[in-house]
Amino acid sequence: MLTFEQKLAVISKFPELERKDVSLGRVNFHYEQSAYDKKSVVYHLHPNGNGFVFAGKLHGYETDDKGFVNIRDFSADALRTLIEASIRSLAPKSTEELAIVGDAEEERWTGPDNQTLLLVNEDELWYVYAGLSLEMAFDTYEEAEAYLKEEGFARL
Incomplete structure (x- = not known):
C-alpha cells in the first residue's frame, strides 16, 4: 500500500x-x-x-x-x-467530437500510445472514429466491442 x-x-x-x-x-x-x-x-x-x-x-x-x-x-x-x-x-468534448457525436450515444476507448477512439451509435449502426476519420462501421455493439478489444483498446 x-x-x-x-x-x-x-x-x-x-x-x-x-x-x-x-x-x-x-x-x-x-x-x-x-x-x-x-x-x-x-x-x-x-x-x-x-x-x-x-x-x-x-x-x-x-x-x-x-x-x-x-x-x-x-x-x-x-x-x-x-x-x-x-x-x-x-473532459469536455473536443470540437471534432462534438461534430461527430452531436446527440448520439457514444463511448470513448483508449489504447496504445494513449490514442482515443470514439464508438458512436447512429442510425442503428456502430461507428468507430479516430478524430474526424471514420475507421470502421459495425452492425452490432458486440462486433464493435470485439474489434476494439482485439486492437488493444479498453473502454473508458
Whole structure:
C-alpha cells in the first residue's frame, strides 16, 4: 500500500487537478475544466492512505453509489491509470467530437500510445472514429466491442 505522501506525489503530477485541503487532514483534488457538475477526481485522501477516485463514467471499476473507487491498496501505476481515465471521462468534448457525436450515444476507448477512439451509435449502426476519420462501421455493439478489444483498446 502506498503511503499518503506517495499517493500525493502521484496525484500532484497532474497539473489539471487543483488541490483542496478539507477537514481532518484530508485532501480533495478537483478538475475545474470538467464538462460535468462532477469536479472531484480525488476525494478525501486521508493521511492513513485511504481515499477515493471518481470512476462513475468508467467501465471495469467497482464503484460506490456516488461513483468512487477506494484506492487504499492501489499501486502507483494503477492509481495513475485510474486518475488519467477519470480526467479523460470528465473532459469536455473536443470540437471534432462534438461534430461527430452531436446527440448520439457514444463511448470513448483508449489504447496504445494513449490514442482515443470514439464508438458512436447512429442510425442503428456502430461507428468507430479516430478524430474526424471514420475507421470502421459495425452492425452490432458486440462486433464493435470485439474489434476494439482485439486492437488493444479498453473502454473508458
